[in-house]
Amino acid sequence: MADRSSSLPDLPILQFEEKIAETVEKNPVVVIIGETGSGKSTQLSQILHRRGYTKSGIVGVTQPRRVAAVSVARRVAQELGVKLGEEVGYAIRFEDRTSERTRIKYLTDGVLLRESLSNPEFNEYSVIILDEAHERSLNTDILLGLMKRLVKIRSSNLRILITSATLDGNKVSKFFSDCPVLNVPGKLYPxxxxxxxxxxxxxxxxxxxxxxxxxxxxxxxxxxxxxxxxxxxxxxxxxxxxxxxxxxxxxxxxxxxxxxxxxxxxxxxxxxxxxxxxxxxxxxxxxxxxxxxxxxxxxxxxxxxxxxxxxxxxxxxxxxxxxxxxxxxxxxxxxxxxxxxxxxxxxxxxxxxxxxxxxxxxxxxPEIQRSSLAGSVLYLKSLDLSDIDILRFDFLDSPSHDSLEDALKQLYLIDAIDEDGSITSIGRTMAELPLEPSLSRTLMEANEYGCLPQALTIAAVLSAETSLLPGRSKGTEKKRRHGPDLPDGSGLGDHIQLLQIYEEWDRNDYDIGWCKENNLQVRGMLFVKDVRKQLCQIMQKTVKGTLDVRTSKSRKERRDDYRNLRKALCAGYANQLAERMTLHNGYRTIGFKSQLVQVHPSSVLGTDEQGMYPDFVVYHELVTTSRPFMRNVSAVDMKWVVPILGKLEKVNVNKLSSGGYSQIEEGNDGKIAILPKEDVSPDNVLPANESRIQAARERFLARKAKK
DNA sequence: GAGCACTGC
Incomplete structure (x- = not known):
């Protein structure tokens, strides 16, 4: 360790200072190939600071990880002999250590994306450095697309540096109109x-x-x-x-x-x-x-x-x-x-x-080709960039046509975009929340039904769920289901159980020991508490009244809350509903492409006297492990599902993806081309799907008649 | 009756 700090003046990158400064001066975008140990993360910002770029604005450096943002900022503050949080600061979720004096700012790529919601042109920045871009996180990829657009608008007063790996440096350069690529050797031993x-x-x-x-x-x-x-x-x-x-x-x-x-x-x-x-x-x-x-x-x-x-x-x-x-x-x-x-x-x-x-x-x-894009598409739509449409958006690696369509259909079903693909006012509010769209929508619906405090808890827990419940040992899993201490969701499902667990923790004054006794992951629980607090702060702007966890209620009132919560989840997860088969406990998903799935064995969802699960459920996630499973499942009423069936029939994917302009088409090269609006066929409304939904509706009526 | 790589707003 001491070795590294004493060798500071030898950092390879410092020999390239003149070259870097010169190239940045002449070019709006520069790609830096910096191998491990080159010192790029700590030195690039300081080089630009010495060259005066901090006079006209902030030098921002993104990092894919929180710890990296903090430790690199600390290091740079130390090297410049300033107090962390003043001239040199950092911003990560839940923690902003910057001030008006901050000239060099380290931040996670997610935080920079959030900033662009209120300032899409990043006007306070004179330089943005996307560090570790070769890791190709979803956020970095979106930022790369935004930067490409931004250089055209702010070419005179914004400089962009992208650090990458040897193998794809040229690709990034090509993306930015063949911008220069600088190689900085690392300091690794053979x-x-x-x-x-x-x-x-x-x-x-x-x-x-x-x-x-x-x-x-x-x-x-x-x-x-x-x-x-x-x-x-x-x-x-x-x-x-x-x-x-x-x-x-x-x-x-x-x-x-x-x-x-x-x-x-x-x-x-x-x-x-x-x-x-x-x-x-x-x-x-x-x-x-x-x-x-x-x-x-x-x-x-x-x-x-x-x-x-x-x-x-x-x-x-x-x-x-x-x-x-x-x-x-x-x-x-x-x-x-x-x-x-x-x-x-x-x-x-x-x-x-x-x-x-x-x-x-x-x-x-890249992650963008391996993820659901509903959140990213909604975010881009909320930026209101008049000169781009989501499907014209220029990605370094485009997501597939299927993936964008999937995102649009999902957003339409939860009212975030209208049938033409334009963002709605509901969608705008949803984009403000640091949650997946389904959870944001659930919160808004819950607010209508007066159960927002409880929905906030469920949203916070679900956004951290993997690291919350007991690990994989059989004993603890049993405890989740039958344990004397942990609640069981009252048979209504996993969402309700997660809410009850958090409320129980609240009654125990957020005691760490209580988590340990009940085999709950302490880190995860504390994270949930932070997320919930952050969500409350954002929602408080649009909501009257208190959002406390503690709302002492009667058993009847709690029962009503549970009902309203499941109804709200139904609206937020309109494309994540499933209908049970008539004769056994398997389900088929209700949606554009029906799947045969099962309730995950770890679920606490209750059964009736015949051992049968509810007719309809909402699920948080479909995962394929040994078989396709629904994870985190709760019962819903069939009468909440019917209006959604109607909406499913109406979806016209061509109109949705037109964004009001035109139709998309995937070419042989995998790139997405835009066709003029006249080419959109008016009757291309998923006919096969329509009949399937019709069948579901008939089954539903039959069930109703039977009852 | 099954099982969770790693991040992040």
């Missing part, structure tokens, strides 16, 4: 790459063998092993411990084996930062959290399985999945680089070099 001769039959076994070989044959230095997930990590940790223990005493040095992944409690994560005792080698078995988010010192050997777990989204079915996929070359190189931070290292790739060359994709599929 890393020798060792490939396997063959593909492993089991990369778990192969990692184990390689790790032991290193331990026996190689000089001291820690080993970082990249695996895909918790399961494999736990297995490898225990096998490795066994094998190391069985080695002959004194034949080699001691060893400690540590797991490292996101769902470990923070105190366990910290263990990887404490240096090992002397004559002891550490094996750190990690997910890709160790690829960028956490840096472990002392690593000299890296073992790369070549795989990563990656979230996917299928826009035509609305289904999420988590798949094990091959890493990209960028990722493989990033992993290898983890071995060369302190001295020359070695990286063992558990696959042949031909696989690296011929099979691995150059770069990871």
């Amino acid at each position: 890393v020798e790459i060792v490939y396997s001769r063959e593909r492993p039959t089991s990369y778990l076994e192969s990692s184990l063998r390689t790790a032991l070989k290193i331990h026996v044959q190689e000089p001291e230095g820690d080993v970082l092993i990249f695996m895909t997930g918790q399961d494999d990590i736990d297995k490898l940790v225990s096998k490795l411990e066994d094998e190391v223990r069985s080695l002959e005493e004194g034949s080699c040095m001691d060893a400690i084996v540590l797991p490292l992944h996101g769902s470990l409690p923070p105190e366990s994560q910290v263990r990887v930062f404490t240096p090992p005792p002397p004559n002891c080698r550490r094996f750190i078995v990690a997910t890709n959290i160790a690829e960028t988010s956490l840096t472990v010192d002392g690593v000299v050997y890296v073992i790369d399985s070549g795989y990563v777990k990656q979230r996917g989204y299928n826009p035509s079915t609305g289904m999420y999945s988590l798949d094990v996929v091959q890493v990209s070359k960028v990722q493989a190189d990033q992993r290898a680089g983890r071995a060369g931070r302190t001295r020359p290292g070695k990286c063992y790739r558990l696959y042949p070099s031909i696989v690296y060359q011929d099979e691995l994709p150059d770069v990871t599929v």
